[in-house]
Amino acid sequence: MNILGYLQKIGRALMVPVAxxxxxxxxxxxxxxxDPNGWGSNSALAAFLIKSGGAxxxxxxxxFAVGVAYGMSKDKDGAAALAGLVGYYVLTTLCSPAAVSMIQGIPADQVPAAFGKINNQFVGILTGVxxxxxYNRFSHVELPKALAFFSGRRLVPIVTSFVMIVVAFLMMVAWPVIYNALVHFGESIKDLGPVGAGIYAFFNRLLIPIGLHHALNSVFxxxxxxxxxxxxxxxxxxxxxxxxxxxxxxxMYQAGFFPIMMFGLPGAALAIYHSAKPQHKARVxxxxxxxxxASFFTGITEPLEFSFMFVAPVLYVLxxxxxxxxxxxxxxxxxxxGFGFSAGLVDMVLSSRNPLAREWYMLIIQGLVFSGIYYFVxxxxxxxxxxxxxxREDDDELAPAADAAPVSSDVDSLARGYLNVIGGTANLENIDACITRLRLTVGDTAKVNEGEAKRLGASGVIKLNTKNVQIIVGPRAELIAAAMRNVISGVGAKPAAAAPVAAAPAPAAAPAAAGDLVLLAPVTGEVVPLDQVPDAAFASKAVGDGVAIRPTGKLVVAPVGGTIAKIFNSNHAFALVADNGAEIIVHIGxxxxxxxxQGFxxxxxxxxxxxxxxxxxxxDLDYLAAHAQSLVSPVVVSNVDQYAGVTNVVTGQVQAGHTPLYTLKTK
Structure with a gap:
């Protein structure tokens, strides 16, 4: 991953604790x-709430240590978060003034003041990274059988604790230098006063297109x-x-955003509407x-900003x-x-009685002025x-015509749509998201279809380089990203129906009524009822009806004749469309x-x-047994609702390509 991509990865991970x-x-x-005057001293309920937020x-x-570790882990696993917590406690304990005094053998009053400030967000971020x-390196490592209990994810907090001992010794030398440099930078900005705040805000907006504003925000x-x-x-x-x-x-690094989010950008929106061609005003x-x-009420500005960020960059600089x-x-x-989320009406109301709020109502007057400035400028x-x-687009630049097929707002449909936008799963390397954008790592950004993304409802597409792309989809970004992961893993995804083909000779199987479809076991092993599969989507039959097999053989075969509609890039699953239209998913593990x-x-x-x-x-059964969460492999019909159901389900041991597994009854 290039430097920009890695910085973005850290930036989006920061959003986990910030949330x-x-x-x-x-x-x-x-x-x-x-209790606006007593700040909790006159009301037990107020004190309870203030203390709760203060926690x-x-x-x-x-x-930050826990959230960044979780956010940067490759599969968003709790073991990474636990490792972040363990690492933070080891590092901050060893670098505390008392520990430094004991380890270095110096009087407590001679310990550098920097070690008294070791419990801060910078150290939390460092520990999380x-x-x-x-976690990404050691979560799948297998130890010898005598130590097998500590393999995989259980190994990560142990490794982290030892590594952080080494980091602590390094920090005993480096931390005073780092801390003094950070303090100098902070004091330099503070010394600029309002000018420094304005400079920060200018770069805060300029960095939004590449998503690095989160890293800048953490400084201020x-x-x-x-x-x-x-x-x-x-x-x-x-x-x-x-x-x-x-x-x-x-x-002061927050207040001036309220006039922009609540009033300035809505003024810009009105200007854009009034400048649109008459025939497009309704759409605009x-x-x-x-x-x-969204900008006024919540402070979420990206849907509005991305409407002009790339088509009129001069406006964005303004x-x-x-x-x-x-x-x-x-x-x-x-x-x-001040705000806890963004500079919208909700945060303004909540902060108005904070003891530090001062003449906050003047921000509304300032906002009304800026609304006019934005509109006319x-x-x-x-x-x-x-x-x-x-x-104001030229006719040949417009989005699809009004008679184009409507785009579904269903999250699963959008997930499949955005996978098509980026060139399919073959072009996808990593999926992540922050508040309003999909942050994707792809094989080649040239394969990303910006026009189709906008037809799906995206506000904009940012191609940072040949590998990293961001798609601005609004507040449902996390839901869409999760749905995309489910589609890739085969959960909730239905393969595209293949074109009808001539019927092939029926496979040898147990007797069945005319028109019924008998599925053979795709892999040798032991049959496991579907409700015992350790995955809620399969166990609840949300993906489809059928059974599962715990493999003991290494060969996986087609359970019926038909067309392979999809083999996932990771080779862990395939979807087959039978000659009668049945859509069958074989998901290994x-x-x-x-x-x-790996293992396939x-x-x-x-x-x-x-x-x-x-x-x-x-x-490769040995590798899969050591690294897979479970080898239980569902074999389900995803469009079972088009049939009369699954019957004649076999139990016990089955042999790949020979033992009838179950019968799909026609209606």
Whole structure:
């Protein structure tokens, strides 16, 4: 993975711990609303809520260690998060002032002050990254039989604890230098005051197209360079009492965003609507209204920003510049409000009674002014430069015609659609997501169809390089990414129906009624009832009806005659369309897609015509037994609802290509 791709990976992993902040904002915001003067001293309920939110804020460094480790792990497993926690405790304990004094044999008063600040978000991020890399490297390692209990995922926290001992010794030398450099950077920014806040805001917007604004935000919002703006603001009374916050200063890296998100961008949306061609105004209105509402109410701006970011980049630079001016003005005037999620109406209301909020209502007046500025500047620029904003495209650049087939809003349908957009699973290497965008690693970004992505509803497509692409899909990004993973693993996915082919001679099998389909065992082994498969989707028959087999033989064959509609790139599963239209999925093991094809050898190709008993896959049973979550292999009919059901289910041992497994009854 290239440097940009890796930085993006860290950036999106940061969103895992950051996602806890809205909970803290809501809890503490309601608490301050209940008791705006006593901050909990006059109300037990207010104190309860403020303390609950404070528990999140006070432990952000631990949340970063756990969240980054989880977010950067290759399969988002809890063992990676546990390793992050173990690593954080080992590192921070060994680098605590008392431990440094004992290990280095120096008086406690001579221990560098930097070790008193070892429990911070920077160390949490560092620990999370190291723990995730160790998880990705060692989570499938098998130890000798005597130590087999500690193999795989159980090995990772153990390895992490030893590695972090080494890291701790390195940090005893490096941490004072790193800490002093971070403090110097933070103090340099602080010394610039409102100008520094404005510069930060300008680059915050400019980095959004490549998704690295999260990394920049961590410097100003959290305790990476000593600024820690969001936790100190949300901490309210406690932050004031501890001297971590200053009224009129803490929150200045947040406040100026409210006028932009709540008013400026909706003003830009109105300008784009009024600049659209008359015949396209209705279409543009529906897009702009939804995007402007999201920006005003929640502070989610990407659907609106991506509507003009690439078609009119000059507008986006103007937007970044105006954002910097807004943050500068708010910081200069000390009009302060803060947020736990983004600078929308919800966060403004919740923060308005925070002890650190100051003349927050002036941000509304500032916002109304910026709404007018955005409207007139955007409209003038669009007209003067003839910018192709939504509704002003040339006719041959327009999206599909109105009579084009409607796009389903179903998440599973969208997942399959976006897989087609990127050139299919053969071009896909990794799937991830943040709040509003799919972050994908592909074989070649040239195969990504931007027009089709926009037809599916994407706000924009960003090709960062030949390997990394981002598709802006809105707040359902995580759901779509999860559905894409399910489609790839065969869960919930139905293969495309193959064209009817001439009937082949029926395979030798147990007697069945005319028209019924008898499936032979695709692999030698022991039959396992479907409800005992250790996967909820298969066990609940959500994927289809049938049985499973625990393999003891290495050859996997076609259970019936038909066409192989799909063999997954990882070779762990295939879908076969029988001559009568039955769609059959043979899925070897559970979660075996994560093995990346290891343990499987393909013997037939996608699209091939096969007879019952023809070889399709060859298994390395020793490797799979050591690395797969389970070898239990479902054999199901995914479109069973088109038939009368599954009967004559066999039990016990079966032989590949010979033993009848079950009968699919016709209606």
């Amino acid at each position: 806890t902040l809205p909970a803290a904002a809501v809890l503490m915001g309601i608490g301050y609303w209940i 999140i804020i006070d432990n952000m460094s631990i949340l 190291i723990s995730a890399e160790l 919002w959290f305790d990476v360079a000593g600024i820690n703006d969001i936790p100190n603001f949300l901490g309210g009374a406690k932050s004031l009492a501890e001297g971590k916050a200053v009224i009129g200063v803490t929150g 209105a529906s897009i702009m209204i939804a995007a402007a509402f 937007h970044a510049f105006l954002t910097g001016i807004s943050v500068f003005i708010a910081a200069s005037m000390q009009w302060i409000a 955007f409209r003038a620029a669009i007209r003067a430069l003839n910018l192709k904003t939504p509704g 559970i979660e075996t897609v994560k093995l990346g094809g 050898k393909r013997l037939a190709e996608q699209g091939a015509r096969v007879k019952a008993g023809d070889p399709v896959l060859e298994l």
